[in-house]
Amino acid sequence: MTQPLVTSSVSDHVATILFNRPAQLNAMNSRMIDALCDALAEASANPQVKVVILGGHGTSFMAGADIKEYAQLNPQSFADFQERGARVYELIEQADKVVVAAVNGYALGGGFEIALAADLVVAQRDAKLGLPESRLGLVPGGGGTQRLLRKLPYNRAVELLMTGAARPAPLWHEWGVVNVLAEGDALAAARQWCERFAEASLPALVALKRLARDARDLPFDAGLARERQALNALHETPYALARIDEFARKSA
Structure with a gap:
């Protein structure tokens, strides 16, 4: 039986949406984009949900787009992939819910762009986050350049974009991009931290x-x-x- 590419559950006014390609570090392919959009739209429309937590099964949050799929795309299908992916970030920002990214392992490329689009970020202390597209001769396509420049000083953001370097979660916490550093599991820490928001109207x-x-x-x-x-x-x-x-x- 084929495993779902995204899992979703609701408990105590909190919807938990998890990326589910752990063997690929949850790299996002076309089918995952569609599944994630459906899960986000469903959570946003659910009147019982106040907070949405995004996380990843396995050892990573999301290691960006599926580069193996990239290699098979022609110019038109590549543009279509980016257009569909943009919907993910729009749904996160426009959701009538608080959206929290619970980052473990790697949040790279599109995975980090999801965290940047979220309202709040909880990250394990050993997590690494960054936008490595320049190392592939590309630029971010999910709003990474625009959202990073809204969160960091210009020089710092440009350095990170141009080097493509992934930085450890404590640095992102120091820079104000990560709200909470989790010593243990990021998802468990996010659920506990979100209890305060779930109590609000x-x-x-x-x-x-x-x-x-x-x-x-x-x-x-x-x-x-x-x-x-x-x-x-x-x-x-x-x-x-x-x-x-x-x-x-x-x-x-």
Whole structure:
């Protein structure tokens, strides 16, 4: 029986989506792209899910695209592969959920681009992350150049892009790209860490994610306006009204 290229489960408001090509270090081929897009869309549409954790079966998160498949592609099919892959990163960024990358082993190329598109990153201390495309005479195709430049100073990002070097997780933590360093299993650490987000209301988490993106992409005044709109809308939700009333009674 053929194993699924992506596995998915939901527990306590957390959806866990795992890449499942461990013998290939979870390198992403065309069929995995389709399976991952389906899993992300399903998790995003599930009203019971507040947090999505992305991880990998086996010893690695994802060692980039499947280069063996690359070698078989003509110019048009290569362009199609990149177009389909771009959907993965869009679904992660546009999901109305908090998306957390739980990185073990290697997160290279497209695997690191998934981590860059995620809202938060938990990484094992011995994990290595990077964009090695320049060593193949290529450039990143899943937003690596654009997202890395939004997270790191220009000189640092350009150095990493041009050398294609993979760096250890503690350095990425020092640079602010990794939120949490896990001494043990990254997936277990991510699940434990995400409990705090799963306790929050989904509308508030959705609004906070959108506002954080706005702060990066919109002019300051426009971001402030959206923040006020979001606050006023959330104030009328049953969850917020109940929590405000509960706090007021305790403070009386």
